[in-house]
Structures are given as C-alpha cells and as structure tokens.
Amino acid sequence: MSREPVRPAVIRRKVESWLGEKEDTRRVIALRAIPQWPGDPVLRIGETTARVVPCPTPLAVRAALHDRSGDERLVLLTELSDSELGDGLLAHLSRAQVRSVDRWDLVRQMFETNNLDPSIVDSRYGGGSWIADALAQYAPESGWPAPPGVIVTRDHVLRCLTAQLSGLAPDQLDAGGLLDWSSDAAKVLRFSKLPGDLLEGIASYLTDIAGPAAVPIMAAVRAGYGSDAIPLGLLAAAAWPTSTASIGPAAGRAAAVADVGTVVAVTRARLEPFFGGNRLTDAQANALRATAEAWVVRASDTDPHAVARMFHRAEKLAVDIDAVATLGASDLLPTGFAMRMRDFGIAVQAALSSKTVTVDKVAAAQTKLDVVEGHRTATEDHHRVETARMAVRLLRWLALPESAAPRTLLEALQRQILVDGWVDRARLDVFAGDVDIAEAYKELYRRVDARRARHDEQFAVLLAADTAAEAQPGAMLRVEDVLDRVVAPILRRKPVLLIVLDGMSVAAATELAESVTRTGTWLELTPGGGPRAGVLAALPTITEVSRCSLLSGRIAVGQADAERAAFAGRYPDGMLVHKGGQRSGAGSVLDAAVTDAVADDRVRLVAAVVNTIDDALDRSTPGITVWSTDTVAAVRDLMTYARNRVVVMISDHGHVIDRGPDAKVVASPSSENRWRPAQPPAGDGEVAVHGSRVGKGGGAVVLPWREELRYGPRKEGYHGGAAPAEAVIPLLVFTAGDDKDVPGWAGAPVAGPDWWREALPDTPLVLETKTGKRSTPEPSLFDDVDASPAEAAQQVARPAMIEALLVSDVYAQRKKGNPRGLLPDDRVAALLAALLAGGGRATMDTMAAHAGVPAHRITGTVTALRKLLQVEGYPVLDIDADGQTVKLDTALLCEQFQLGQP
Structure with missing residues (x-):
C-alpha cells in the first residue's frame, strides 16, 4: 500500500485533537501513516508528553506498548489494518482502532466547521494537500480566524495562511502591500525559506488577488532578491520604456531609435536572474513598475530616506548589469x-x-x-x-526673423x-x-x-539723438512726467499708492506682476486695456537723478531730503516714505503711521520707496533672484493695506547684472560704475549724451550701452548706462476693484510675447493696430490705437471646422439656450483656433492672447465656452488638473455638432 508521507505538523494537529477528546481515556493512539518519523520522537503539547513510534509490524506495536512508561502518551504510526493488529492490541488503542489521518478533517477541526469550499481540495483550482499541510504546520497559537460565513472559502484559507507566513495583514495582500512588505529584509528572508511547493502555491494565489505585479515580486523572493523588488520595479522603466523619447540624444535620433530594441533586449536578459531566470511579460513588468512608482509617491511623504535608499539600490543594480545608459527612461x-x-x-x-x-x-x-x-x-x-x-x-x-530697427x-x-x-x-x-x-x-x-x-x-x-534734439515726448512717457500724466488723472477718481521700486528692471517687473496678480485679489490695468507702457529714465540712470526727477515732476538731482521737499511741495496732504520710515517695532511689519495713511482715503497719495532690488545690486545675487511678493516683502505688506487704492508700481531705473569674468573694466576719471564725464570721447560700446535731461556732468556724459562695460568697482549689478535694461522703466498699475474704475485704463491682456508661452502657427509677430502693421508697437499712453478684443479675435484665421461649427443648427440652439453667458462668434472662433493650432491643447494664457481676452477674464471666458459646447453633458472642452491647460476633444465636437469627420 503506497501512501503519501504525512507531515509531522499534521500528526501534531491530530494528536492535539485527540488530547482534546475528554471522553477518550486511553493513553495510546494509532494513526494510519507511513511508519517514518524524521523529527524528535517526543512531542510536548501543553503539559502532556507524547512519544511518536513508527510501527511497521505488530511486533513493533507490542514492543512500544510494553516500553511505555508512566503517564507517557504513545502515538503509533503504522500502515497495519485492524485485523492485522488483532483484538489484543486494539484493546490498548484509542477507539480500539487504527485511526485515519485525514488532512481535511483536521482543516475542518481547525476552522470549526464541516463545510469546506471544494476548490481548497481540488488542485485544478489551486488547492491541494499543500494547503492542508501548511495550515497544520503554521497555525497560530490562537488558532485560525473563523470564516465570515458558514463555508470556509479558498480565499479565506489562503488569505489567512499567506498573512501568517508573510507577516502582512490579510487586508494588505495587494500589489502595494506586497511591495511594502518586500522592503523588510528579515520578513522576506523568513518567507523565502518556505518549502518550494508552498511558495509556488502562495505565489499563484497572490497573482490571482494582487494582479500581475505579484508574479515578479514573488519570483524575486524565490530567487533570493525579494528585498530588491522595489529597486527592480524602478529599473523596469529602463527595460520596458513606454516611449523612446528619453532614450538616446536628440542628435542621431534615427540611429538611437534603431538601437532601442537591442538595448532593451539586453537589459531584460540581464534582469532575468533576479526573477529566477524568468523573463517577465510586458503586463507583469509594467504592473511592477507602476506599483513601485506608486510606492515611491506614498513613501516620499512618510519615509523619504527609504525612498533615497531604494533609488540608490536601483542605480547600483543598473551599474552591476551595465544598464546605466537606459536610465533616462525612468521618471523617478x-x-x-x-x-x-x-x-x-x-x-x-x-x-x-x-x-x-x-x-x-x-x-x-x-x-x-x-x-x-x-x-x-x-x-x-x-x-x-x-x-x-x-x-x-x-x-x-x-x-x-530679426525685426526691423526701430525708427523712433x-x-x-x-x-x-x-x-x-x-x-x-x-x-x-x-x-x-x-x-x-x-x-x-x-x-x-x-x-x-x-x-x-x-x-x-x-x-x-x-536715446542720444532724442536727448540732444530736446525732442518733445509725444506719446512717450518720461520719468519726470509720471506724476502729471499717470498719477494725477487716477487721483481724480481713486486714491493712489505709488510704490517706487528702486532699480526694478523690466525683467524684474514681469516676475513681480505675475506674483501680485496670482491670487486674483489684484488685477493689472493698462492704458486702454492694451500693452503695458514703458517710461524713459532720466540720465544718467542713477537714483540721484532719476528718482529725484520722478518725485519732483521735473529733471532734478538730489537725495532723499530733496525728494521729500519736492514731493511735499506738490502734494502737501500726501505722504512720502523712504526705507527707514517704513520700519516698525516688534510684532508689526510696517510703521503704524504708514499703515494708517494707506488705509485713509483722505490721504489721496501715499508714495513709498522700496530699496530691496537696488540693495541686491550691491551685495546680493539679483541675477538668480525671482522677484515676487515673497522676495520684496514691502510690496506685499503695503498692498495688504491698499485694497481701497489704485497701486502704481514703478522704478527710477533698471539695472544690468555683473558679467563675472566676461566683464570689461574701462578706465575713467570718475569712479561711477556706468557713466563717466564727456571726456575722453565715447569709445567702443559707449555713447555720448547731452541735453537738458542729463542731470550730471554739466549736461553732457558718456554712457556705456554694452552691458559688460563698467568703470567702477565690481558689484553684483549696475545702473547708470544707456542700455535699455537700465534706461527703460516698467510701469505697472493694479486695482483690487473693478477694472473699469479708472477712465482710460482697463484690464490688461496676457503679458508677454507669443514665444514666451507656446508656439502657434501663423501667429502675427507684430501688433495689429488701427493705424496699420508696424515692426514694433508704438502705442500712445491713452489714445485708443490698439485693436479691441473683438477686433483682435477677427484677426485670427478660422479653420473650416470652426466655420462649419458657427453655422450649424446645434450651435444656434446652444446660443439660444445660453443667452446670459453668450460669447461673440468671433471670440469663440479665436479661442477654438488657438486650441486647434495646439493639437487640441492650449494654456489659458495662450487662448487669452490669441483671442484678445483680458488676462483676468480668461477663466470665466473658458467656463462660458465649456457651457456653450457641452451638448447633453458631454465634455467637449475640459481643463487639466493643473487648472491652466484647456483640452478640446475634436472628435466629440464634430459628433455633437454634426460637423462630419474631423
């Protein structure tokens, strides 16, 4: 009679069950099993000692009974039948018979039920004796958890068994939980030492419930690399790249793509030993990669050091298998x-x-x-x-193409x-x-x-020609004219906070404006809702001349005292605060007198000089500073109290950055950094300037226009010269109220040239104006020379699809059903044209610029467009999670509006 050996754990569970039978007083049990016992013959179960004796013959049974001592229990393992033992020997045995050892009876006993799911037993469904043996061998001291129903299901049994062997909670047996577990080397090592059939069975079960990622994870465990499962998952991005865009340099793209197959094949082959010699399928590799990447996202917040260790290990493995060249495909x-x-x-x-x-x-x-x-x-x-x-x-x-040289x-x-x-x-x-x-x-x-x-x-x-000719400014705004031409008209309608940011260049102003308007509290105003206006600094472009001229309303030279005197003469009821006057004691960001004045509408004009940028030119790093309300805290603090005011933000001059080893120091009779007396005459990179707007050198000076030139000691930045970065002053105007509060001013369009945002085909490179096309814009400060938003929209070419949409019956019905949020057809066409030009995607800024929509109105405009195009709730238009990128489903648009094939 050939019989499968019964594992010691099964025998032990049977003995435990026997000892629990209170009505059985016999001290000997015979179990039908191959008479072999590889372990310690003495079993200690609680306070009871039982000796296991293999008995191939009746004589061996008789000898065991004879040799039993005291209270010792006997467990006889025999393949003899009851008749072969005879009544004399059976009389000493429990139940007077050789009892069978049925694994599944033991399972029923352990789960205290008679109802077993047949798939637990049937190997065709992943069941079999390995489950029963494992349940017997690895049962917890407290016993197996009872099933939730009357039937012990395969899932319940294997979930309990897997959790017990791995140390994972039963509800963590998913791909993410397995990967978390794999990072515990001690647990993985204990688990990997389990018998092969048990590991195979559990791996198969985990694949069923945890998906394809479980296959490589368990393969790595069985191969002895279980603790490397996360690093191996991270390397899967290199061996199973989702695209070739990140493999190989841009130069030689065709050759790089051709080599990708070879590189990938080699890398996959070199990874096989880590998975027990198995080659992963695409589904398994991608699942492992996705699970590893999800682990990184979770662990980055809770244990960034663990993430760093996994990154380091993954890159070390890449070195070991000579796959570093493929790591460009990794997103992590x-x-x-x-x-x-x-x-x-x-x-x-x-x-x-x-x-x-x-x-x-x-x-x-x-x-x-x-x-x-x-x-x-x-x-x-x-x-x-x-x-x-x-x-x-x-x-x-x-x-x-290089634009034509400016004429004025x-x-x-x-x-x-x-x-x-x-x-x-x-x-x-x-x-x-x-x-x-x-x-x-x-x-x-x-x-x-x-x-x-x-x-x-x-x-x-x-600049030199206009200054020498004493030319009238016309539409051009000069620094000495700002109070009269900008501030005074606004004061007639609203109180003003004038912030003078000493040294702010146009480049710095673009950053600061974005920061101020980012939250939506403040919106930018521009003359007529057109492009930003610039201001010409006084010469040389230094604080002593240009700021004093700004606050005096005429070309003047002087320090803070002269500025205060000139300002008080023009605005006796106003307030001018320099750097020192803004400071306060502990607990306050601004002096109480300043905040009280800003909050008081009766003080019509408050002017504050902020030196943050100018100070940085001397001893900081302005070239890498992002100028914002965080880095220029005085702007943030002042504007907090100025919600009732129009804020005019301006500088007295711009600046250039030190060029380091590329800078050129030119000898000069003075020690000024970027201007010198008129003699000796101007040389290479310099220009001679003279006239009434020149406040130094007796009205005649030499200014460098090359940014790398300087005359004085090295600093981080300079000003005083004739480069437009120094001589052109940005003018920014903000309101926290209605964009129509100030006559002549309106909500600003999206700032920045087209190439700043994204390339659009056929986008005009110059501004279209009522006076015709120019190589560069030439707006008057308040004249309505720029195309209105509607006119700007009309300038955009309409693709045939858009033309078909605008004349469709469905579109007409949608317009009739949305009278309150109705958009003009020209604007709809321009917005959709921007999206189509971008392949169905465009940022809100791009759409606003393309359709002539003021920057602060584009969000509402896109919302109105979504409602117009959303037939029966279908999302023809959607917005990315970034809140800025708009997506057009072209196929759905054509379907919903019956436009035919896109």
Whole structure:
C-alpha cells in the first residue's frame, strides 16, 4: 500500500485533537501513516508528553506498548489494518482502532466547521494537500480566524495562511502591500525559506488577488532578491520604456531609435536572474513598475530616506548589469533626470549648430524639455527646469526673423517693454547656468547676447539723438512726467499708492506682476486695456537723478531730503516714505503711521520707496533672484493695506547684472560704475549724451550701452548706462476693484510675447493696430490705437471646422439656450483656433492672447465656452488638473455638432 508521507505538523494537529477528546481515556493512539518519523520522537503539547513510534509490524506495536512508561502518551504510526493488529492490541488503542489521518478533517477541526469550499481540495483550482499541510504546520497559537460565513472559502484559507507566513495583514495582500512588505529584509528572508511547493502555491494565489505585479515580486523572493523588488520595479522603466523619447540624444535620433530594441533586449536578459531566470511579460513588468512608482509617491511623504535608499539600490543594480545608459527612461531615478537634462542640452546645442535657429530644431528641444518635465525631480528641482523652459523660450525668439530697427525712441522703448525685457528675464536664468549643460547654455547666451547687443546699440543711438534734439515726448512717457500724466488723472477718481521700486528692471517687473496678480485679489490695468507702457529714465540712470526727477515732476538731482521737499511741495496732504520710515517695532511689519495713511482715503497719495532690488545690486545675487511678493516683502505688506487704492508700481531705473569674468573694466576719471564725464570721447560700446535731461556732468556724459562695460568697482549689478535694461522703466498699475474704475485704463491682456508661452502657427509677430502693421508697437499712453478684443479675435484665421461649427443648427440652439453667458462668434472662433493650432491643447494664457481676452477674464471666458459646447453633458472642452491647460476633444465636437469627420 503506497501512501503519501504525512507531515509531522499534521500528526501534531491530530494528536492535539485527540488530547482534546475528554471522553477518550486511553493513553495510546494509532494513526494510519507511513511508519517514518524524521523529527524528535517526543512531542510536548501543553503539559502532556507524547512519544511518536513508527510501527511497521505488530511486533513493533507490542514492543512500544510494553516500553511505555508512566503517564507517557504513545502515538503509533503504522500502515497495519485492524485485523492485522488483532483484538489484543486494539484493546490498548484509542477507539480500539487504527485511526485515519485525514488532512481535511483536521482543516475542518481547525476552522470549526464541516463545510469546506471544494476548490481548497481540488488542485485544478489551486488547492491541494499543500494547503492542508501548511495550515497544520503554521497555525497560530490562537488558532485560525473563523470564516465570515458558514463555508470556509479558498480565499479565506489562503488569505489567512499567506498573512501568517508573510507577516502582512490579510487586508494588505495587494500589489502595494506586497511591495511594502518586500522592503523588510528579515520578513522576506523568513518567507523565502518556505518549502518550494508552498511558495509556488502562495505565489499563484497572490497573482490571482494582487494582479500581475505579484508574479515578479514573488519570483524575486524565490530567487533570493525579494528585498530588491522595489529597486527592480524602478529599473523596469529602463527595460520596458513606454516611449523612446528619453532614450538616446536628440542628435542621431534615427540611429538611437534603431538601437532601442537591442538595448532593451539586453537589459531584460540581464534582469532575468533576479526573477529566477524568468523573463517577465510586458503586463507583469509594467504592473511592477507602476506599483513601485506608486510606492515611491506614498513613501516620499512618510519615509523619504527609504525612498533615497531604494533609488540608490536601483542605480547600483543598473551599474552591476551595465544598464546605466537606459536610465533616462525612468521618471523617478535621479540619474534618469540628469540624463534627460543632458539630452536636453544636446538638443539646445543642435538648435544652435547652424547660423539660423530653425523651427524644427526648436521643436526637438521642446520635446526633450517635455521629457525632462515628466520626471519626478522636475517638481523638486524647479529652478533647473524653469531655466530649461527659459532656454526654449530663447530658442523660439532666436528662430523668429530679426525685426526691423526701430525708427523712433518710443518704438525702441516699447520693444524693451514688450519683447526684450522678457528676453532679459530668460537670459538671466540661462546666464546663471546649469551643472550638467553648461556649454549649451553658454552658447545660447552668446547667441542671445549678440542679438540683444544690436538692440541695445539701436536704443542708445536713438536715446542720444532724442536727448540732444530736446525732442518733445509725444506719446512717450518720461520719468519726470509720471506724476502729471499717470498719477494725477487716477487721483481724480481713486486714491493712489505709488510704490517706487528702486532699480526694478523690466525683467524684474514681469516676475513681480505675475506674483501680485496670482491670487486674483489684484488685477493689472493698462492704458486702454492694451500693452503695458514703458517710461524713459532720466540720465544718467542713477537714483540721484532719476528718482529725484520722478518725485519732483521735473529733471532734478538730489537725495532723499530733496525728494521729500519736492514731493511735499506738490502734494502737501500726501505722504512720502523712504526705507527707514517704513520700519516698525516688534510684532508689526510696517510703521503704524504708514499703515494708517494707506488705509485713509483722505490721504489721496501715499508714495513709498522700496530699496530691496537696488540693495541686491550691491551685495546680493539679483541675477538668480525671482522677484515676487515673497522676495520684496514691502510690496506685499503695503498692498495688504491698499485694497481701497489704485497701486502704481514703478522704478527710477533698471539695472544690468555683473558679467563675472566676461566683464570689461574701462578706465575713467570718475569712479561711477556706468557713466563717466564727456571726456575722453565715447569709445567702443559707449555713447555720448547731452541735453537738458542729463542731470550730471554739466549736461553732457558718456554712457556705456554694452552691458559688460563698467568703470567702477565690481558689484553684483549696475545702473547708470544707456542700455535699455537700465534706461527703460516698467510701469505697472493694479486695482483690487473693478477694472473699469479708472477712465482710460482697463484690464490688461496676457503679458508677454507669443514665444514666451507656446508656439502657434501663423501667429502675427507684430501688433495689429488701427493705424496699420508696424515692426514694433508704438502705442500712445491713452489714445485708443490698439485693436479691441473683438477686433483682435477677427484677426485670427478660422479653420473650416470652426466655420462649419458657427453655422450649424446645434450651435444656434446652444446660443439660444445660453443667452446670459453668450460669447461673440468671433471670440469663440479665436479661442477654438488657438486650441486647434495646439493639437487640441492650449494654456489659458495662450487662448487669452490669441483671442484678445483680458488676462483676468480668461477663466470665466473658458467656463462660458465649456457651457456653450457641452451638448447633453458631454465634455467637449475640459481643463487639466493643473487648472491652466484647456483640452478640446475634436472628435466629440464634430459628433455633437454634426460637423462630419474631423
């Protein structure tokens, strides 16, 4: 009779059950089993001792009975039948018979039920004797948990068994729980030493309930690499990349793509030993990757050090299998981010490799930037990614044809406000550099600098000519005219807070304006709702001349005392506060006299001088500072009390940044940094300026227009010269009230040139005005020369799909059903054109700029467009989780409005 050996644990459970039978007083039990016992012959169960004796023959049974001592219990293992033993021997045995050892009877006893799910027993469904043996061997001291119903199901049994063996709670037996568990090396080691059939059975069960990720996790456990399951999951991104965009440099793309298959195949083969020699399927690998990445997201908040350890281990494994080159495909590993940044740098260099920057190479760099932004590190290393965005913006700018030289100083000034100031903002970031792609940024800066230098020279020539000619300003706003032409008209309607940010350049103003308007409390106003206006500084562009002229209302030279006297003469009931006068004692951010005046409408004009930026030029790092209400706290604090006022924000001059080793020091008879007396005559990079607007040198000075020149000691930044970054003053106006509060002013459009946001095909590179097309804008401060939003919308070409939409019956019905939120057809067309040009996606800023919608109204406009296009609740238009990117479902639009195929 051939019988499967009964495991010691099963025998023990049977003996425990026997000892629990109070009515059975016999001290010997015979169990039908192969008479073999590999373990200690003595079983200790509670206070009872039982000796296990294998008995292949009746004589062996008789000898065991004879040798039994005292209160010792006997457990006889025999394959003899009752008849072979005879009545004499049976009389000594429990129940006077050889009792069977049925695994499943024991299971029923352990779960205290007679109802077993047949699939527990049937190997066709993953059941079998291995379950019964394991339940017997690994039962907890408190016993197995009772089933929730009257039937012991396979899931209940295996969930309890798996939890007991792994140390996981039964409700944690999913892919995420397994991966958490795998990080506990001690638990994984204990589990990996389980018998092979048991490991295989549990692995099969886990695959059923935890999905395909359980297969590689358990394979790694069985291969002895269970504690590496998370790092292996992170490496799955390299061996099973979702795209080829992050593999290989931008140069030689075709060759790189061709090699991807080979690289991937080799990496997968080298990973097989970690999974017991098994090659994972795509589904298993992707599930493991997704689960590992989800673990990183969870653990980043609770145990960032554990995340760092897993990253380090994954990268070490990549080194061991010579797969480092594939890590660019990882959205999480630090090396992957560094590789993506380097690939982006190669794309930037490729775009600059020829004399002309082409659109296709800019697009390639943008693609590489998209890959960089897809990495987890992009949100943590924000500065590096923002610099990369600035680099792409500069490439877009370089790809545009060089504009015609400005014909007037006003054109040159507005170019600085509307275009070159944004270039300056971007190139400052690029100038600061990057640890991985320094050469790419160096070359990009050189190319940008060359074009900007031409613009600077053009500006300086026009500046010198206008100053010498004593030309009337016309539409151009000069610093000495700001009080009369800007502040005075506003004061007739609203009290004003005039914030003079000493040294604020156009580039810095673009950042500060974004910060002020970000929360929605303040909205920007511009003349007629058109582009921002710029102001021309007094010369030389130093505080002593230009700020004093601003606060005096005429060209004047002086320090704070002179400014206070001039201001008091013009506004006897106003208040001018310099830096020292704003300070307060502990617990307050501003002096009480200042806050009281700002809050009091009877004090019609409060002017505050803020020196944060100017101070940074002397002893800080203005080139890498992001100017915002956080870094210029005085602006934030003053505006907190000024909700009842219109805020006019201006500077007295801009600044240029020190060029480090590229700077050139020129000998000068004075020690001023960026201006000198008229003799000796102007040389290379300089311009001679004379006239009544020159407040130093007896009305005649030499000013450098090249930004790298200086005359005085080294500082972090300089001003005084003729570069537009110094001589053009930004003018910002904000209100916390209605955008129609101030006559002549209206809600500002989205700031910044088109190339700052995203490239749109066929987007005009110049401003369209009622007076015709110009190479650069030339607005009057208050004349209505700019196209209205409706006219701007009309300038956008309409694709055939949009034309069909506007004449469709469904569209007419939707308009009739939404009379209150009705948008003009021209605006609908412009908004949809922006979306179609972007492949069905566009940021709100892009849509606003394309459709001529004021910046503060675009959110409401998009909401109205969504309602108009949402037929029967279908989301034709949706907004990404970032709250800024709008998505158009073109196919759904055509279906809902019966437009045919898109």
